Amino acid sequence: xxxxxxxxxxxxxxxxxxxxxxxxxxxxxxxxxxxxxxxxxxxxxxxxxxxxxxxxxxxxxxxxxxxxxxxxxxxxxxxxxxxxxxxxxxxxxxxxxxxxxxxxxxxxxxxxxxxxxxxxxxxxxxxxxxxxxxxxxx
Amino acid sequence: xxxxxxxxxxxxxxxxxxxxxxxxxxxxxxxxxxxxxxxxxxxxxxxxxxxxxxxxxxxxxxxxxxxxxxxxxxxxxxxxxxxxxxxxxxxxxxxxxxxxxxxxxxxxxxxxxxxxxxxxxxxxxxxxxxxxxxxxxxxxxxxxxxxxxxxxxxxxxxxxxxxxxxxxxxxxxxxxxxxxxxxxxxxxxxxxxxxxxxxxxxxxxxxxxxxxxxxxxxxxxxxxxxxxxxxxxxxxxxxxxxxxxx
Numbered sequence: 115x116x117x118x119x120x121x122x123x124x125x126x127x128x129x130x131x132x133x134x135x136x137x138x139x140x141x142x143x144x145x146x147x148x149x150x151x152x153x154x155x156x157x158x159x160x161x162x163x164x165x166x167x168x169x170x171x172x173x174x175x176x177x178x179x180x181x182x183x184x185x186x187x188x189x190x191x192x193x194x195x196x197x198x199x200x201x202x203x204x205x206x207x208x209x210x211x212x213x214x215x216x217x218x219x220x221x222x223x224x225x226x227x228x229x230x231x232x233x234x235x236x237x238x239x240x241x242x243x244x245x246x247x248x249x250x251x252x
Numbered sequence: 253x254x255x256x257x258x259x260x261x262x263x264x265x266x267x268x269x270x271x272x273x274x275x276x277x278x279x280x281x282x283x284x285x286x287x288x289x290x291x292x293x294x295x296x297x298x299x300x301x302x303x304x305x306x307x308x309x310x311x312x313x314x315x316x317x318x319x320x321x322x323x324x325x326x327x328x329x330x331x332x333x334x335x336x337x338x339x340x341x342x343x344x345x346x347x348x349x350x351x352x353x354x355x356x357x358x359x360x361x362x363x364x365x366x367x368x369x370x371x372x373x374x375x376x377x378x379x380x381x382x383x384x385x386x387x388x389x390x391x392x393x394x395x396x397x398x399x400x401x402x403x404x405x406x407x408x409x410x411x412x413x414x415x416x417x418x419x420x421x422x423x424x425x426x427x428x429x430x431x432x433x434x435x436x437x438x439x440x441x442x443x444x445x446x447x448x449x450x451x452x453x454x455x456x457x458x459x460x461x462x463x464x465x466x467x468x469x470x471x472x473x474x475x476x477x478x479x480x481x482x483x484x485x486x487x488x489x490x491x492x493x494x495x496x497x498x
Contacts, residue, residue: 142329163478164333189351189367189474 144212144222152181152221153208159201161188168201168209168223183211185223186236194225195234205229280402280433282362282443285471287352289464292438314420314454321415332416336478338369340391341408342427342447343417345373346463353465354473362397362404367473375406384409389423404431419461422453441467 154170157180166185171178185191201207207228211221225235310318332339339348344366351367362375375395376382387394393411397404408427414420430446443465450458 141334142327160481162481163476164336167481187476189476192474 141222143214143216145215146212146222148213149210149224150213150221151208151210152183153206154181156201156203156205156207159203161191161196161198161201163187163189166191166223170207170209179219181220183209183220183223185209185211190236191234194236195232197234200228200232200234201226202229210235279359279399279404281357282355282404282431282433283357285352285354285468285473286443286465287468287471288347288350289440289442289466292436292440308419308459309456310420311454311456314422318415318420321420333369336369336482338366338371338391339417340371340414341373341393341411342419342449342461344371344392345429345445345447346418346461351476352468352471352473354471365473367476369478370476373408393425393427400430402432405429406431419449419459420454421449421451424453425449425451443467 152170152172154172156168157171158167158169160167164187166188168183168185170181170183172181186194188196205228207226209223209227210225211223213221223235225233225237227233333349338344345364348366348368348371353367354365356363356365360377360380362377364373364375365371366373371392373392373395375397377397377399381396382394387410389410389412391412391414393408395406395408397406399405406429408429409425411421411423411425411427413422426449428448428450432444434442434444436442445463445465447461447463448458449455449460
């Protein structure tokens with residue numbers, strides 16, 4: 115899987131960045147130089163283009179709320195390891211997202227760890243930088 | 253005509269046909285799936301065609317049109333792709349943001365499918381070339397081609413005016429692509445496309461760019477459905493209206 119992730123890398127971000135036909139969010143609102151993780155229970159998931167759509171119910175010290183996320187195209191995620199059925203409603207998953215620039219909770223999903231531990235997704239610039247630092251012993 | 257002469261003529265015709273067939277087979281075969289090429293050891297790139305790069309030699313009118321378009325979309329970052337619309341030429345041939353493409357080649361027609369938004373170009377050769385008057389304009393224009401040795405020369409006309417891609421252009425634009433095969437130091441088959449865009453309405457001189465593709469052995473394109481969400485939302489609105497009218 116790691117190989118798949120590295121293969122896709124930053125590939126096709128340009129096309130992936132845009133909006134869904136139904137709800138025209140733009141990707142310029144996301145900071146792709148950063149990444150963070152969000153864990154929650156899947157309320158809704160759509161493997162569609164140009165962006166995957168995901169609604170997560172998150173419960174932590176701040177309380178319980180529902181977050182609507184979008185992510186890379188299904189095609190790019192497929193090449194990065196996603197397969198049909200990997201994410202199901204009711205699953206507890208952890209997603210890696212590029213956070214919103216304005217600090218609002220949420221983000222653009224670039225990778226995920228599914229309920230059974232399967233990881234898929236595109237390695238973010240921040241992840242690549244962390245791996246590089248780790249490899250260099252920083 | 254004597255039997256000998258008939259035999260000789262027949263033999264000559266068969267020989268010519270065989271020679272022609274052999275000649276056709278000598279052209280390089282671009283059939284297969286190709287993805288954006290990176291030099292050995294270099295990081296992968298998404299390819300050009302969607303923004304950035306040095307300033308282009310645009311006419312004043314073209315600059316105004318592009319500026320008006322950019323002001324319209326503002327900081328939204330809106331793109332045709334975000335609305336399920338393909339890039340169009342030359343953005344499609346310059347990489348469509350890094351998605352792969354597939355070429356299916358016959359002697360008289362070459363089909364190029366770009367995975368993103370399922371953009372398809374049909375490139376006609378020889379007797380399949382469509383008369384100018386019968387061509388239908390579109391974002392990918394209309395393409396015909398001929399061979400110059402091992403180089404496939406594709407000419408695209410009948411484009412529509414587009415300001416929503418890196419190489420904005422008018423409907424008077426003409427794009428010439430020159431495709432040739434090579435093999436790099438790692439043994440990868442590389443398809444190089446040199447593009448020249450000529451457009452007296454939008455540019456003060458021809459604009460050039462190069463795109464390199466790497467062959468993907470036994471590669472497959474994935475389907476790229478994009479408009480389903482809009483259709484689903486439309487159905488939900490219809491359902492809502494139907495309930496309200498009861």
